[in-house]
Amino acid sequence: MxxxxxxxxxxxxxxxxxxxxxxxxxxxxxxxxxxxxxxxxxxxxxxxxxxxxxxxxxxxxxxxxxxxxxxxxxxxxxxxxxxxxxHIAAESREDADKLFNGLSAGGTIEMPMEDMFWGDYFGSFKDKFGIQWMINFGSY
The missing domain is CATH 3.10.180.10 (2,3-Dihydroxybiphenyl 1,2-Dioxygenase, domain 1)
Known part of the structure; x- marks a missing residue:
């Protein structure tokens, strides 16, 4: 979920x-x-x-x-x-990539999706409407 x-x-x-x-x-x-x-x-x-x-x-x-x-x-x-x-806690890495790629289309990438030192798969961006998003798969 x-x-x-x-x-x-x-x-x-x-x-x-x-x-x-x-x-x-x-x-x-x-x-x-x-x-x-x-x-x-x-x-x-x-x-x-x-x-x-x-x-x-x-x-x-x-x-x-x-x-x-x-x-x-x-x-x-x-x-x-x-x-x-x-912040969206994704169901899987694939779900995280799908959400990140879809929502960031036409926007500005702040941090691309990648494995982070705290153990999660994470990325952030501002969408084409100026809304800021974080996509995370892992601890949340």
Missing amino acids: RTMHPYLNFDGQAEEAFNFYKSVLGGEFSFFQKMSDAPESDKLPENEKNRVMHVALPINEHTILMASDCLPSAGHVLREGNNMYV
Whole structure:
């Protein structure tokens, strides 16, 4: 079964925001990782190492609120309109490729579908209508 999840972007406030959301919505984080936990994080500026790479807060059995902080050193600039993605958890690698290739047609690829260091198959893009998407097969 495919599931869709809201994915939020922050400029250094993801941890604070998600602690707040958790205090209101309840539950526990199913995933929480800082940029300093990522490969080659030693190349990041000190002020970015404590930013959130990925956080996931299950809302119910079918919905997970997720987020990360942007990295200014990588050229990420948070603007209204790029602070949210639609995340689709695919049923298989083939399903992920089908969704990615179909939805990204005429759009702009941010990250092509590929195996990621955290073990999932993942890609992201902005579609031809300006909506940002993440396609993932693996842990969600």
